Amino acid sequence: MEEVFVQNGGKKDYLLPAYDDDHEGVIAELKEPMDPTNFGSRLRASLFHWKLQGKKGVWIKLPIQLANLVETTVKEGFWYHHAEPDYLMLVNWLPVIDSTIPANATHRVGIGAIIVNDKRELLVVQEKNGRLKGKGIWKIPTGVIDQGEDIFAGAIREVKEETGVDTEFVELLAFRQMHKALFGKSDLLFLCMLRPLSFEIQKQDLEIEAAQWMPLDEYAAQPFTQKHSLYKYINDLCLAKLDGFYTGFTPRPITSYFNDSMSYLYLNKQDLNRRVFSLN
Amino acid sequence: MEEVFVQNGGKKDYLLPAYDDDHEGVIAELKEPMDPTNFGSRLRASLFHWKLQGKKGVWIKLPIQLANLVETTVKEGFWYHHAEPDYLMLVNWLPVIDSTIPANATHRVGIGAIIVNDKRELLVVQEKNGRLKGKGIWKIPTGVIDQGEDIFAGAIREVKEETGVDTEFVELLAFRQMHKALFGKSDLLFLCMLRPLSFEIQKQDLEIEAAQWMPLDEYAAQPFTQKHSLYKYINDLCLAKLDGFYTGFTPRPITSYFNDSMSYLYLNKQDLNRRVFSLN
Numbered sequence: 001m002e003e004v005f006v007q008n009g010g011k012k013d014y015l016l017p018a019y020d021d022d023h024e025g026v027i028a029e030l031k032e033p034m035d036p037t038n039f040g041s042r043l044r045a046s047l048f049h050w051k052l053q054g055k056k057g058v059w060i061k062l063p064i065q066l067a068n069l070v071e072t073t074v075k076e077g078f079w080y081h082h083a084e085p086d087y088l089m090l091v092n093w094l095p096v097i098d099s100t101i102p103a104n105a106t107h108r109v110g111i112g113a114i115i116v117n118d119k120r121e122l123l124v125v126q127e128k129n130g131r132l133k134g135k136g137i138w139k140i141p142t143g144v145i146d147q148g149e150d151i152f153a154g155a156i157r158e159v160k161e162e163t164g165v166d167t168e169f170v171e172l173l174a175f176r177q178m179h180k181a182l183f184g185k186s187d188l189l190f191l192c193m194l195r196p197l198s199f200e201i202q203k204q205d206l207e208i209e210a211a212q213w214m215p216l217d218e219y220a221a222q223p224f225t226q227k228h229s230l231y232k233y234i235n236d237l238c239l240a241k242l243d244g245f246y247t248g249f250t251p252r253p254i255t256s257y258f259n260d261s262m263s264y265l266y267l268n269k270q271d272l273n274r275r276v277f278s279l280n
Numbered sequence: 281m282e283e284v285f286v287q288n289g290g291k292k293d294y295l296l297p298a299y300d301d302d303h304e305g306v307i308a309e310l311k312e313p314m315d316p317t318n319f320g321s322r323l324r325a326s327l328f329h330w331k332l333q334g335k336k337g338v339w340i341k342l343p344i345q346l347a348n349l350v351e352t353t354v355k356e357g358f359w360y361h362h363a364e365p366d367y368l369m370l371v372n373w374l375p376v377i378d379s380t381i382p383a384n385a386t387h388r389v390g391i392g393a394i395i396v397n398d399k400r401e402l403l404v405v406q407e408k409n410g411r412l413k414g415k416g417i418w419k420i421p422t423g424v425i426d427q428g429e430d431i432f433a434g435a436i437r438e439v440k441e442e443t444g445v446d447t448e449f450v451e452l453l454a455f456r457q458m459h460k461a462l463f464g465k466s467d468l469l470f471l472c473m474l475r476p477l478s479f480e481i482q483k484q485d486l487e488i489e490a491a492q493w494m495p496l497d498e499y500a501a502q503p504f505t506q507k508h509s510l511y512k513y514i515n516d517l518c519l520a521k522l523d524g525f526y527t528g529f530t531p532r533p534i535t536s537y538f539n540d541s542m543s544y545l546y547l548n549k550q551d552l553n554r555r556v557f558s559l560n
Contacts (some may be wrong), residue, residue, distance in 0.1 A: 071348045074344055105465045108385050147465075
């Protein structure tokens with residue numbers, strides 16, 4: 001992140017502080033306040049320098065405090081790549097050949113929690129907001145995975161938040177990929193079976209209108225469940241799992257070449273173990 | 281999207297054109313060029329009006345052509361929610377109570393393609409870019425799902441692009457969730473088994489250094505495969521599937537209450553069918 005001087009048309013200009021990425025590109029993370037005119041001339045000098053160096057993708061990261069520099073960056077040919085609450089990332093592609101700029105995040109990830117007690121009752125809720133509001137439809141608790149959260153952990157957290165029930169993760173039974181959801185992004189919904197560790201319901205007021213343990217037959221008999229195939233599958237998967245016919249995926253910890261943090265591989269452990277057993 | 285006049289401190293101001301969302305919020309999609317001063321006064325009048333109406337989340341969508349309005353929007357208390365190449369979405373939360381603003385997309389979705397021919401050779405590549413560049417490591421073809429693309433379709437497309445080999449989708453064997461990947465987002469990698477329909481390799485030059493059919497034993501024997509558990513699991517899953525011991529997930533088309541487009545539910549079809557069969 002060292003600042004560099006460059007000879008540019010007889011005039012010495014500051015280049016913007018920047019570092020290389022793994023793909024022959026360069027990343028400039030702006031931090032200090034700057035007026036747009038000064039920033040513009042430094043950005044132009046830097047682009048000239050990077051082009052001579054053969055750089056491909058150029059990334060400009062502007063913290064929200066530097067929103068005054070967005071217009072200038074766009075005028076120099078950059079476009080938006082992604083944004084988080086506290087910064088905006090812009091990108092430009094210098095070569096004339098095809099861009100290999102990686103895509104922005106494309107999917108939101110949610111969970112649906114299937115929880116049955118020993119009376120074969122399903123934990124269900126009615127939601128206060130959204131399109132099912134006021135329709136009296138009982139559905140399984142669902143929620144969105146937080147940034148950096150594991151699927152199995154998100155399922156346990158959402159159930160606790162919405163209903164007060166403690167659970168442990170059993171198995172991932174299925175998942176749905178849907179397109180054109182919120183803001184045109186796609187959506188992955190992971191259907192998780194959890195085992196209840198407590199049974200008393202304390203519903204959350206902000207999002208949940210009502211919560212109860214409902215006999216599975218009653219859940220299945222709702223016209224809404226019958227009409228919409230996802231909700232019907234939830235019932236079928238639940239019955240198959242309870243009756244011992246079904247194996248889904250369970251998480252196994254793995255390490256990655258690219259990343260020090262622990263990851264999980266979700267797979268059919270029962271089948272994989274069966275093979276190892278039969279070969280020994 | 282009708283423009284509304286409002287009495288505001290004795291002076292008539294234009295409110296910004298906006299429409300309601302499903303969550304007691306309001307969305308203003310700016311389209312016409314505006315100078316920042318005029319925009320600022322209309323935005324302040326609108327916020328006053330929306331607050332009186334009891335609106336909660338306020339969304340301002342600015343096309344990249346209106347980058348000159350970003351700074352003003354931020355000064356009025358908005359923060360970034362997400363961005364795509366051609367627009368920036370900003371958001372503000374008017375009530376004093378907890379925000380229920382939905383999260384931005386959190387995951388990139390990729391595929392890894394496991395393809396074996398009838399000589400038990402695995403289709404593998406060496407990559408031109410990224411951290412494995414120049415290391416001589418053979419790995420399965422991987423790639424990122426396009427916006428709006430189904431997982432099974434993305435797997436077939438990536439293999440065709442990188443190696444020229446035509447395939448059909450067999451089964452999803454496992455998936456990995458990893459955090460703190462590109463730009464701090466999480467990453468889901470779906471390991472798909474595909475059946476080859478053609479065998480001649482025509483590698484893509486932009487991203488692929490080399491491609492070949494490699495005996496499974498040789499793939500497994502690479503020190504890199506031995507050392508990194510994901511790559512070892514790929515070998516184990518592949519062998520289990522080839523030897524008939526393993527069942528993963530296959531996609532079934534479903535319809536959604538929320539969305540007209542076709543979605544897919546990935547599940548263990550063999551187990552679900554087994555239950556239906558045994559009950560009949």
